[in-house]
Amino acid sequence: MTIIADATSLILLAKISILETFANRNDIVTSELVYKEVIKGKEKGRMDSMLTEKLVQENKLKVKTPNNDTKTSIEKLLNLKFGELEVVSLAHKTKSTILSDDKKCINAAKALSIDFMTSLDVIIALHRKNAITKEKAIESIDELESYGWYSKELIKIYRGKIK
Amino acid sequence: MMKNVSVRLKEDFMKEAEKLAKLKAIDKSAIIREALEKGFSEVKLEIALDRFSKGKASTSEAAKIADISMGEMMDELVKRGLKQKITKEDLERSLERALKVVK
Numbered sequence: 001m002t003i004i005a006d007a008t009s010l011i012l013l014a015k016i017s018i019l020e021t022f023a024n025r026n027d028i029v030t031s032e033l034v035y036k037e038v039i040k041g042k043e044k045g046r047m048d049s050m051l052t053e054k055l056v057q058e059n060k061l062k063v064k065t066p067n068n069d070t071k072t073s074i075e076k077l078l079n080l081k082f083g084e085l086e087v088v089s090l091a092h093k094t095k096s097t098i099l100s101d102d103k104k105c106i107n108a109a110k111a112l113s114i115d116f117m118t119s120l121d122v123i124i125a126l127h128r129k130n131a132i133t134k135e136k137a138i139e140s141i142d143e144l145e146s147y148g149w150y151s152k153e154l155i156k157i158y159r160g161k162i163k
Numbered sequence: 164m165m166k167n168v169s170v171r172l173k174e175d176f177m178k179e180a181e182k183l184a185k186l187k188a189i190d191k192s193a194i195i196r197e198a199l200e201k202g203f204s205e206v207k208l209e210i211a212l213d214r215f216s217k218g219k220a221s222t223s224e225a226a227k228i229a230d231i232s233m234g235e236m237m238d239e240l241v242k243r244g245l246k247q248k249i250t251k252e253d254l255e256r257s258l259e260r261a262l263k264v265v266k
Contacts, residue, residue, distance in 0.1 A: 001264050007233040008222050025266045037223055041232030048234050083223040083233070097264050103247045104221035110253075118254060121261035129266060148241040150249065157251055161258065 002027045003117075004091040005061075007037045007083050008101040012119040012149060014048035016140040021131055022122055023060040029096070031086030032065045066090045078108045088112065101149060120150065120158045127162060137162045204230075208239060216245050 005028055013019035022028070035056065041049035055061035066089035074080060074089050084105040091098045091114050098109045098116040109116035117125075120141070127137035141162070145155045172180075172195075184194040211228035214220035220228065226236035240246075 003264060006223075008237065011234050011237055022265075026264075034223075037226060037233040039232075041234040044232070044235070046232065046234045049232065081221070081224050082227055084221045097260060101247065101249070102222045103249050103253075104218075106249060106253055115260045115264075117257045117261040117264070118249070120254070121258045122265060124258055125261040125265035128262060131266075148244070149237070149247060151246055154249065154251060154254070 002029055002094060002096040003099050004087050004094075004096045005030050005034070005099040006087040006102060006105055007034045008105075008149075009099045009119050009122075010034070010038055010052050010061075011048045012101055012144065012147070013122060014051045015147060016119075016123070016143045018123065018126060018132060018136070018140055019051060020055065020060075022126060023055050025126075025129075025131055027062075028060070028099075029062045029064050029090065031083060031090055032063055033086045034083040035063045037083050064090055067093055074108075074112070078111060080104065080108050084108065088114065119144065120154065124158060124161045134162060211236070212239065212243060212245065215240065218248070 003026055010019065010030065013022055035052070038052045039049050042053065052061065056063055066086050070089040070093050071085055074092065075085055080088055084100070084102060087098060087100065087105060088108045090096065091109070092112055098105065098114055099118070099122065100106055100109070100116060101118050106116055123137050123140045126132045127134060138159070141155060141159050144150060145152070180191050180194050180198070184191045187194060208229045211220065211225040214228065215222070215225040222236055222240070223233060226233045229236060
């Protein structure tokens with residue numbers, strides 16, 4: 001099943017070093033604009049930008065452009081813009097799952113009844129599918145905690161989900 | 164291409180500009196232009212962060228306003244303690260879905 005990833009998730013998963021494992025095992029797609037948003041960091045030597053570019057070159061991360069009509073109607077309905085608009089449009093059209101760590105994108109997915117998940121869910125799912133060890137899952141959650149993207153409450157809940 | 168613009172600046176600012184221009188051996192207008200350009204990046208970032216914190220901009224919208232990459236925007240947000248307002252209620256069924264989809 002295809003997973004449509006936005007920039008926040010590509011960057012967070014790259015930061016905790018599980019993006020490659022995730023992309024190797026799953027059908028991951030992102031949008032043209034999201035790709036550009038992430039790649040912009042290459043000028044400053046960002047690791048997340050370079051890894052994302054490498055995955056696209058290796059065809060482990062596919063880049064697609066959403067249909068303009070879908071984009072226009074979603075933009076009017078939800079006032080979404082840029083990368084998030086493209087991700088939601090792609091997922092809506094193809095009935096795929098969204099991978100996002102952005103509140104506005106998650107709200108849009110909920111409003112359109114599109115399935116979604118976050119990087120926190122990816123860590124737990126990869127661990128339960130034996131793609132990463134328990135130690136790696138704990139380390140990944142710890143890294144997300146020290147980065148500070150998620151509240152301590154959510155980090156605690158997801159740490160508790162590691163079996 | 165450069166355009167001319169008239170701006171009223173405080174006397175203290177002008178004195179500082181003159182002093183710095185001498186130290187850098189460049190003309191006064193060049194040092195003011197440099198200060199404006201650097202300050203403009205700060206202003207763009209401040210506006211972006213303000214819109215994000217009020218829920219008016221997503222992460223990518225904020226990055227676009229500040230004219231920086233998504234990764235840099237995310238770093239700026241966490242540096243200022245601006246967390247995503249994602250709640251446990253938002254993620255009630257997300258793990259269940261991930262377990263079905265992720266291989």
